[in-house]
Amino acid sequence: xxxxxxxxLISQLIELCRSKxxxxxxxxxxxxxxxxxxxxxxxRIFHFAQEIxxxxxxxxxxxxxxxxxxxxxxxxxKEYNVKxxxxxxxxxxxxxxxxxxxxxxxxxDTIIEKVNKCREAGLNxxxxxxxxxxxxxxxxxxxxxxxxxxxxxxxNPLFEAGEALIGGKSIAITTDEYAQMAxxxxxxxxxxxxxxxxxxxxxxxxxxxxSRSKSSRSCIFSTNCQDKFMAVSPTGEVxxxxxxxxxxxxYSYGNITKDPLGTIIENKKESEIYNRGKQxxxxxxxxxxxxxxxYGGCLHDGFLxxxxxxxxxxxxxxxxxxxAHIEKCVAHLKKEA
Numbered sequence: 001x002x003x004x005x006x007x008x009l010i011s012q013l014i015e016l017c018r019s020k021x022x023x024x025x026x027x028x029x030x031x032x033x034x035x036x037x038x039x040x041x042x043x044r045i046f047h048f049a050q051e052i053x054x055x056x057x058x059x060x061x062x063x064x065x066x067x068x069x070x071x072x073x074x075x076x077x078k079e080y081n082v083k084x085x086x087x088x089x090x091x092x093x094x095x096x097x098x099x100x101x102x103x104x105x106x107x108x109d110t111i112i113e114k115v116n117k118c119r120e121a122g123l124n125x126x127x128x129x130x131x132x133x134x135x136x137x138x139x140x141x142x143x144x145x146x147x148x149x150x151x152x153x154x155x156n157p158l159f160e161a162g163e164a165l166i167g168g169k170s171i172a173i174t175t176d177e178y179a180q181m182a183x184x185x186x187x188x189x190x191x192x193x194x195x196x197x198x199x200x201x202x203x204x205x206x207x208x209x210x211s212r213s214k215s216s217r218s219c220i221f222s223t224n225c226q227d228k229f230m231a232v233s234p235t236g237e238v239x240x241x242x243x244x245x246x247x248x249x250x251y252s253y254g255n256i257t258k259d260p261l262g263t264i265i266e267n268k269k270e271s272e273i274y275n276r277g278k279q280x281x282x283x284x285x286x287x288x289x290x291x292x293x294x295y296g297g298c299l300h301d302g303f304l305x306x307x308x309x310x311x312x313x314x315x316x317x318x319x320x321x322x323x324a325h326i327e328k329c330v331a332h333l334k335k336e337a
Contacts, residue, residue: 001234012261014053026059035068046080066114088127090142126152132171143188152198179318209330220298224277243300279310
């Protein structure tokens with residue numbers, strides 16, 4: 001993304017927040033590898049956002065593979081309180097079986113070195129854990145590793161697409177394998193009295209069964225994710241979310257270099273994508289005991305399953321297993337209390 005496009009985007013976002021009386025704006029820098037944009041661009045854009053948005057609480061986050069992290073980046077991120085997310089798929093033998101460099105080499109040593117560097121500097125970091133076939137039978141080992149390194153994490157499943165094929169052999173998992181892994185990992189996390197790790201999805205689900213109220217920050221369980229999230233490609237195209245940024249512009253709401261962001265936001269409310277929530281609500285999903293937790297799940301998952309935006313997530317069966325298990329665990333502890 002050209003720097004001028006980023007500056008133009010942030011200017012419009014801040015003005016939009018003011019007009020809607022929103023007090024918080026979260027910017028997530030994503031990729032590809034976002035650190036390739038360069039530290040000078042980040043130094044300029046963080047300062048710019050802070051200067052023109054003094055009346056708005058601007059939260060900065062970045063999702064990186066950590067390979068380019070150095071003292072300059074760490075100091076900059078600390079100065080602007082940037083939350084850093086990175087990908088690390090457990091112990092060496094698992095991570096290096098699926099997270100490779102362009103030369104086919106494992107990335108574990110590099111990531112751990114950078115994690116330690118960030119930790120020593122007091123940087124706010126957390127990891128995304130991508131569950132694949134390599135995780136089958138090794139969930140306790142993975143959780144022990146996370147505890148050893150005191151890593152807050154988010155567990156994401158890897159399904160049949162793109163990077164799921166490594167060396168011609170699929171490492172994707174089935175929906176049932178995902179459910180089994182998530183349940184096993186939840187139990188290790190939930191009943192752990194010694195470590196205090198955070199897994200955001202587990203926290204959101206368990207909290208719902210404690211209070212029956214939604215405080216989820218997750219896009220996948222939002223009533224309508226389009227009210228809170230959007231993604232902007234390097235060329236300025238505005239998409240429903242980052243998962244659409246690699247598709248063609250048929251799914252773009254408009255381009256911020258050509259159209260006012262406020263107009264784009266208003267136009268998207270007339271789109272099929274935005275109105276998916278109404279379709280889900282009028283479907284059999286509304287009769288499900290977990291509807292007010294799930295709301296049909298991720299719209300992109302539904303799109304992958306059926307090629308349209310009106311379908312519920314293909315993870316419905318897995319979610320029901322996971323929700324039922326967590327509901328039972330929470331109910332048991334509530335009885336004991």
